[in-house]
Amino acid sequence: MPHPWMPQALKADVGDHAPCDPEFPARAIAHITADREADAGTPLDLVPFGNLEGFFTGGGRGRSPHLLWDPFTGAFTQFFPATSRSKALSDKAGGTRTNRAGKVVIQIEALFFPHCRVNGKVFARLVDTPCRGWDDLHAWINSWDVPDVWPMGPPTSLTRRTCPADKWRSQGGWYAHAHVPENDHVDPGSWPAFVSPPPGPLSDEPRFEPFPGVPFFRAGRRSPVIAGMHGRLVDEDCDRYTSSTAIDVWGPGDVRSYTAWQQKLGLEGSAADGVPGRFSWDRLAVPNV
The missing domain is CATH 1.10.101 (Muramoyl-pentapeptide Carboxypeptidase; domain 1)
Structure with a gap:
């Protein structure tokens, strides 16, 4: 049985769990936080991880994903177990229940916006960052039988391309926020390539030293x-x-x-x-x- 809570993530359960729709295939949704608007001429400092963590556990809990990922440090915070829907997608009444449409619908917000500045260096695309922790993130999502495919093609630009209804119903895998029906976002713009899964099941043992006080x-x-x-x-x-x-x-x-x-x-x-x-x-x- 895969772990509902990613072993490498800090658990910040916001409650309000609800089941997914198992008649749809397993999928993952890729987002970026896009919390500031910058460009090549006017880059801006990356927003601290703690700010977004506080948002998703506070006033923004109604928009929380499963995971917040910092690709610069490899830090993760998880707000919902994989077995619950999260709330990062627009989900219209009477529609396809986008946040639930899958055996799992694991949503990841990468802490990033185009032309963010970290330690004096500017990053135009998510894939330009160190993408620390991606191997652990991918392995955990892979353990939930989310296939390593992009039914709409991997994201390569900040453009909208809505998935047709029949494909959304029938094909599992990875979708950009820009692909999801009932939504109008164009993120994430890019995403790291898939890595080989680990040779065995994820360990129950923590990989890191717990805080000693x-x-x-x-x-x-x-x-x-x-x-x-x-x-x-x-x-x-x-x-x-x-x-x-x-x-x-x-x-x-x-x-x-x-x-x-x-x-x-x-x-x-x-x-x-x-x-x-x-x-x-x-x-x-x-x-x-």
Whole structure:
């Protein structure tokens, strides 16, 4: 049995679950958040992941997808289990029940808008980003028997191309928001290529270190968890260390480097004090030690 909750995702269940329509084939719907309007001449900074997470668990919960995906860090937050419909599509009364039309209808919002700026670099298309976490995302959706096909062709531009009713009813696979009946959006514009599925079932074991709590991070604490954190901060270009020794001991270099990570996530003030909290820790994805 595949997992209703993606193992790599932070669970933020918004409730209000409802079944899908099993007479339709399994499908996935690709979106981008498109939360700012920029162009090549006037790029804009990417909106922090936490802002969108707060929107989908707050005032925007009536528009929540299953998953919010940050292709720059590989972070995920999941709002509905795969066995429930989500709410990211327009669904007209008496129509095809777009949010439910499938054995599963897994909807993914990638945190992205064209010409967003991250760490000084501008990205015109989603596929230009690092697409971190895509292999995990694809494997999880694949486990729900969503076929690796785009019945309307993969998205290559921000244009509208509505799927004919007979194809929508009969063909499973991946659809762009731009393809879904009863909708008028043109996203996502591009999407990463499919990757080979893993050789076996997804593991029930968490792949990342759970948050050990704020008191864990005290001066002089020695732990392989801190060494793993050190490595991830370096991977994320948040290396503010002045020494490569004693990487498993919490010290001033960890505080400086973790502050850089919190700031990279869009945190400010006391929320970027260099002491790990659950939000930033879950997104750093420190491997199990």
